Amino acid sequence: KRFIGADKSGLADVKTIFAVASCKGGVGKSTVAALLASQLAYQGHKVGLLDIDIFGPSVPTLFKLKYNALAMQKNMIMPLEVSLAANSAEKNLVKQKLKLMSFGFLLGDAPAVMRGPMVSNYVQQGIHRVDWGLLEYLIIDLPPGTGDTLLSLGQSVQLDAALMISTPAELSLVDVSRGIIAFEKLKIPMLGIVENMAFFTCCNCGKDQQLFGKSAALLKERFGLDLLCRLPFLDPSKGLSFSPFHPSAFSKSLVEN
Amino acid sequence: KRFIGADKSGLADVKTIFAVASCKGGVGKSTVAALLASQLAYQGHKVGLLDIDIFGPSVPTLFKLKYNALAMQKNMIMPLEVSLAANSAEKNLVKQKLKLMSFGFLLGDAPAVMRGPMVSNYVQQGIHRVDWGLLEYLIIDLPPGTGDTLLSLGQSVQLDAALMISTPAELSLVDVSRGIIAFEKLKIPMLGIVENMAFFTCCNCGKDQQLFGKSAALLKERFGLDLLCRLPFLDPSKGLSFSPFHPSAFSKSLVEN
Ligand SMILES: Nc1ncnc2c1ncn2[C@@H]1O[C@H](COP(=O)(O)OP(=O)(O)O)[C@@H](O)[C@H]1O
Ligand SMILES: Nc1ncnc2c1ncn2[C@@H]1O[C@H](COP(=O)(O)OP(=O)(O)O)[C@@H](O)[C@H]1O
């Protein structure tokens, strides 16, 4: 059985659970998690996205949902459901649905100023008390660090696999290495590495520039983890659809795993 | 008296304590804290830099110090002392000293996989058991989030002021806003905002590009905090000296505060 310590769980009918992690903040975990979940939903899969970062929830901003009253049914939280095609430059796509849950829907703009035990309690609720129904994939967007949230998650649910996100910068590689060692210790299987903000293509002269000196391939040398794909700096004005970059190649290799 | 709940503290002879914060990860807190501490030391001040992020310590990487055995004297931790001129493109500068302390010196490459109460215990030690001696400025580099580290810091020492760091990106502005609200709640005075990675100058054609859509000036409108300065994307190959950008203008306005 997948979940530990909870009799009834909203995860009961979820087939595969992926975590998107890094240990380092600001490398693009939330952005990549949202891209991956959207792409899998575009392809017709039943997908949910759980943003479990209570200190810095990003899903409401990424999906332009801000403060949203969540519905409760039989003491369980019902995730929000968004239709994706409205967001994308490819209007020909059939409207696919994506289920979303985030602490941002509960907090609004307010900060969560709280200590570890309270964080763990909220994380447990976020894991078991959301009624996802039948899902093929649940993507969990993790916060930075290897503290209460990661430990509570590891103790309440068995993850199928995790994606480690890094930029090419040395400060990121150092922290993501710590994250990889922590996941090995907690026995959470890792699919590989996504290198994000790998290069920037100048809008004026079209030349590719490396903004962050090193390369995430160093993680492959040190830990033997595959570099699954490299995402460029994407144009923020395009919103989540980021259509010039269609990560279907990226989610396809994940889905095949 | 500045510190709460500790009879003997290594902060006893520290004149001014600045925190460099944001709530959002990856916006440049560690980079800006290291730049600010270095600049103040270049100007001849007695300066210390305390990296209090136990999950993602960056000071060892920024100062190329990796794993370092820390000396103890009379049960107090002695900070490392580095000479700065060696790092800088401006060789004419008199060798100034900077004192450094980071959990990274204790952890090496290992992750800190631990829950809130243990984090708080380490943070308390990091605040009171480091023997800084006489300092004009202590810069404290904070982790992301508004959890145990921030709360333990706020309860053990009275900070003189905090700098809030943000990139122009919407995901950063949303979290930094949460940070500002938390600092207001914890009654920690804020000097203003530093906008980091504000623009990128193409090495090929020299045109400035905005990589992250919005602007940190939105924080001034909402919270009335001054935008103290805007830092561009700096060239990673230049190391910490980043000499094309001499933040002395930036630290001067701080020092005058
Ligand atoms: N590929 C990308 N191109 C451009 N900006 C990006 C990209 N990935 C992330 N960002 C931006 O970088 C910042 C960090 O991304 P985010 O997803 O919040 O990271 P994390 O979840 O690791 O903190 C955000 O401001 C986001 O908009
Ligand atoms: N002005 C800058 N120009 C270029 N890269 C930067 C700049 N500021 C920060 N970085 C890079 O961005 C990443 C995040 O910076 P860091 O100082 O680690 O932020 P934080 O302490 O907020 O997590 C690091 O990889 C760092 O090298």
Ligand SMILES: [Zn+2]
């Ligand atoms: Zn160019």
